[in-house]
Amino acid sequence: MDAPPADPDLLTWAVELTKEAGRRTLTRFRSDDLAIESKGDGTPVTEADKDAEAYIRAELASAHPDDAILGEEEGSADGTSGRRWVIDPIDGTKAFMRGVPLYTNLTALEDEHGWLVSVVNMPAIGECVYAGRGLGCLQDDRNGERRAASVGPRAESPFIMASGYTRWDETALLNVKRAGWNLRTWGDGFGYALVATGRADAMVDPAAALWDVAPMPLIMAEAGGRFTALDGGELDTSDPLTCSGIATNGVDHDDLVALLNP
Numbered sequence: 001m002d003a004p005p006a007d008p009d010l011l012t013w014a015v016e017l018t019k020e021a022g023r024r025t026l027t028r029f030r031s032d033d034l035a036i037e038s039k040g041d042g043t044p045v046t047e048a049d050k051d052a053e054a055y056i057r058a059e060l061a062s063a064h065p066d067d068a069i070l071g072e073e074e075g076s077a078d079g080t081s082g083r084r085w086v087i088d089p090i091d092g093t094k095a096f097m098r099g100v101p102l103y104t105n106l107t108a109l110e111d112e113h114g115w116l117v118s119v120v121n122m123p124a125i126g127e128c129v130y131a132g133r134g135l136g137c138l139q140d141d142r143n144g145e146r147r148a149a150s151v152g153p154r155a156e157s158p159f160i161m162a163s164g165y166t167r168w169d170e171t172a173l174l175n176v177k178r179a180g181w182n183l184r185t186w187g188d189g190f191g192y193a194l195v196a197t198g199r200a201d202a203m204v205d206p207a208a209a210l211w212d213v214a215p216m217p218l219i220m221a222e223a224g225g226r227f228t229a230l231d232g233g234e235l236d237t238s239d240p241l242t243c244s245g246i247a248t249n250g251v252d253h254d255d256l257v258a259l260l261n262p
Contacts, residue, residue: 003113005134010109014117015130015140017059018107021052022123025090029124030099044093049073052089052105060085067109070240072211083111086214092163092188101125104189108214110237118215120189120196129193129219137223139197151225151249152198158252159184161191161203168206175259192216195247196223202248202256206230210240216247226250232257 028034028048035047053073060069068079071087085107090096092103101124109117119130126142129149139149160181165173177183184191187203189212194200196219205213213227217235220227229235230244232254237243248256 003133006116006132008132008135011117011130011132011135013063014107014109015119015121015128017056018105018119018121018130019123019128021056021089021107022105022121024048024055025052025096025103025105026123029096029101034097036097044097045073046090046093046097048096049090049093053087056087056089056107070211072209083109083116085109086211088189088209088211088214091212092186092190095186095188100186102186102188102190104193106189106211106215108218110214115214115218118218120193120215120219122190122193127193129196131215131219131222133218133222135222137196137219149197150223151195151220152201154249154251155201157182158201159194160256161185161187161194161200163187163191163205168204169260169262171262172206172260175262176256179255179259181256188212189215192219192245192247195225195249196220198249201251202246204230204247204256204260205243205245206260208243208245210235210237210243213243213245216245220247224250226253228253228257230257231261 025048053071066081068084069077088106091106096103105121107119121128128140131137137149191203195203217227227247
């Protein structure tokens with residue numbers, strides 16, 4: 001039996017929730033007095049991260065009190081509905097801290113059939129890419145125009161996005177370079193959005209947390225592309241701290257997996 005499609009109203013609600021969280025982050029973007037702390041793992045967190053996640057959680061608790069929640073800043077909260085929201089209030093906190101407008105706000109909802117709703121919002125550039133299961137992938141631009149989003153055709157000289165290359169296996173990096181891929185950075189959720197809208201050909205996260213990649217399997221599938229873990233398998237959500245991801249337009253996906261797993 002095929003998984004039932006998402007409720008369009010639920011998708012609309014999730015998009016507006018994520019956009020509002022993004023608007024809240026913009027009030028602290030490029031602020032001279034932005035409060036920044038260091039988390040236990042040494043990564044930074046800003047007051048904007050905390051505020052956006054607190055806002056999303058409060059709205060979810062009000063509108064969907066029986067759903068579970070997993071968020072980067074406040075951890076997990078149990079639910080009874082069988083559904084779980086996975087949120088990253090600012091994906092690309094380091095970019096946000098440096099005034100780079102390529103950070104994103106990520107929201108995803110899963111149910112017993114898999115991923116149901118996914119949103120990648122880019123508040124500083126006024127774009128949002130989102131999908132509902134069976135509803136396709138859509139893109140809103142800064143002019144308020146909405147259109148279907150889809151991956152692009154195979155490029156003669158393809159672009160591959162990454163958040164950085166410090167976590168890449170050196171042999172894998174050389175393999176990709178020698179295979180003719182053009183390496184680009186400032187990835188995070190922005191990189192995946194570029195693939196889903198046909199502006200890049202691949203995005204790679206050798207090591208990520210679940211909240212970094214949760215929206216991507218559904219968005220890529222509904223955009224006509226493909227998403228897997230680094231080894232080519234399905235995204236394993238059992239341990240939220242040991243995830244990875246490869247998103248492509250579907251062309252050469254298996255070849256790229258081979259290059260990245262020497």
